[in-house]
Amino acid sequence: xxxxxxxxxNKVTEKGKYVELRCDPISGHTALYWYRQSLGQGPxxxxxxxxxxxxxxxxxxxxxxxxxxxxxxxxxxxxxxxxRGDSAVYLCASSLFPDRVKDTQYFxxxxxxxxx
Amino acid sequence: xxxxxxxxxxxxLQEGESSSLNCSYTVSGLRGLFWYRQDPGKxxxxxxxxxxxxxxxxxxxxxxxxxxxxxxxxITAPKPEDSATYLCAVQANSGYALNFGKxxxxxxxx
Numbered sequence: 001x002x003x004x005x006x007x008x009x010n011k012v013t014e015k016g017k018y019v020e021l022r023c024d025p026i027s028g029h030t031a032l033y034w035y036r037q038s039l040g041q042g043p044x045x046x047x048x049x050x051x052x053x054x055x056x057x058x059x060x061x062x063x064x065x066x067x068x069x070x071x072x073x074x075x076x077x078x079x080x081x082x083x084r085g086d087s088a089v090y091l092c093a094s095s096l097f098p099d100r101v102k103d104t105q106y107f108x109x110x111x112x113x114x115x116x
Numbered sequence: 117x118x119x120x121x122x123x124x125x126x127x128x129l130q131e132g133e134s135s136s137l138n139c140s141y142t143v144s145g146l147r148g149l150f151w152y153r154q155d156p157g158k159x160x161x162x163x164x165x166x167x168x169x170x171x172x173x174x175x176x177x178x179x180x181x182x183x184x185x186x187x188x189x190x191i192t193a194p195k196p197e198d199s200a201t202y203l204c205a206v207q208a209n210s211g212y213a214l215n216f217g218k219x220x221x222x223x224x225x226x
Contacts, residue, residue, distance in 0.1 A: 004159070031212065033212070033213070033214075035214075040218065041218055042120075042203055042205070042216030042217050042218050042219055043160065043203075043205075043214070043216050044216070045213035045214065045215070048211075048212050048213060055212070056211060056212065056213065058213075059213065091159055091160070098212050101147060101148070101167065102148075102165070102167070104150075104162055104165060105150075105162075105214060106162060107152075107159035107160045107161070107162075108159050109157075109158055109159045110158075110159050
């Protein structure tokens with residue numbers, strides 16, 4: 001079946017602008033996660049949704065970052081007043097049963113964000 | 117604080133030359149240890165999950181093992197198509213986030 005999809009695949013913006021990144025999880029997956037990956041580093045957790053609510057947003061670096069999942073499926077990561085340090089690949093993952101011990105997060109291809 | 121350290125950072129092997137990648141971790145209550153493969157420009161691809169010390173899992177030329185302090189990814193007779201970055205991550209009992217290491221970049225030459 002279809003995997004996690006993310007759009008756009010690439011986004012170039014100017015410092016100070018607002019951007020939105022979209023994630024479409026695997027159909028039926030209740031949990032959705034956002035991670036950020038800088039060059040040469042492993043993915044870094046940002047936020048986790050269970051259904052429509054953000055169950056854990058402890059990884060968001062500051063209040064310029066915000067994410068929503070209004071209908072419990074598609075999610076949008078929103079970044080205000082972008083800074084050059086926000087440049088990274090933003091990865092989305094989804095999983096079926098996060099409360100079960102044997103649960104797997106499946107990742108999308110990522111959105112490469114470049115802030116000039 | 118949970119920590120994941122992978123070594124080596126980079127590894128170059130000749131085709132057929134077996135080796136192991138290491139993932140050392142500290143976590144306050146392990147829910148699971150995950151191995152992913154990541155090709156350039158793509159998202160991480162799930163390989164294995166290990167849940168308790170002594171557990172082993174295999175897939176083709178890859179075998180993952182787990183102790184209380186580290187995990188190994190053994191690659192037997194690798195092929196050039198095994199070239200990728202291999203990521204290790206831990207998930208604690210207290211949450212759902214994956215805590216990743218920096219990865220090991222593997223290059224297998226013909």
